[in-house]
Amino acid sequence: MDPALAEVAGRRAGHDLIDEQLAAWCADRSGDDIVATLWGAGVPVAKVMQPHRQTELEQLSFRGFFEHVDHPVNGRARLSTVPMKFSAGPGVFHTQPAPLLGQHNHELLAELGASAEEIADLEADGVIGRAPTMYTAS
Incomplete structure (x- = not known):
């Protein structure tokens, strides 16, 4: 083992190497095997x-x-x-599902003071709506 890894600063400096080696070690093991092995070695570990x-x-x-x-x-x-x-x-x-896209546009904009005509213009211009507008890069 690299003696530098015995210190926090060394582990921080070598975090990419540690991640690489841990990924390789874990690759062919089950989560239960990883937990049992590390826990048995005194490492506090659990599956997420x-x-x-x-x-x-x-x-x-x-x-x-x-x-x-x-x-x-x-x-x-x-x-x-x-x-x-x-x-x-x-x-x-x-108590209720998440709102659908644009479900409350009219109520919210009216509450903010927009007139029915302004809301209709926003809808006609594609600023608001109930479905995503697809744009192509020009």
Whole structure:
């Protein structure tokens, strides 16, 4: 082992080399094998839970960690909520889906003082809308 890596400054200076060697060492090992080997050597380590894998944990379902919201385009969606329960506060955090592109343009612009004619002009000019406008590089 390079003696410089025994010090924080040496590890910072050699971080690219360390990343390269760790990537090579991890390449053919499972996450469980990596954790077991490093933990056994006294390295505090754990696998990171990727959000899309949260549904695999029965405890999260049991504790009501997931909420369901009906989306007008994508259908019923299961969403993660906050990881703690409060004695006071909302029991449900996701009460409606995320807005669609441009869904509230008219209401927001009117609230900001734009007239119906100004809003119509913005829409006609492609400044606002409900679908992305595709431009080609000139």
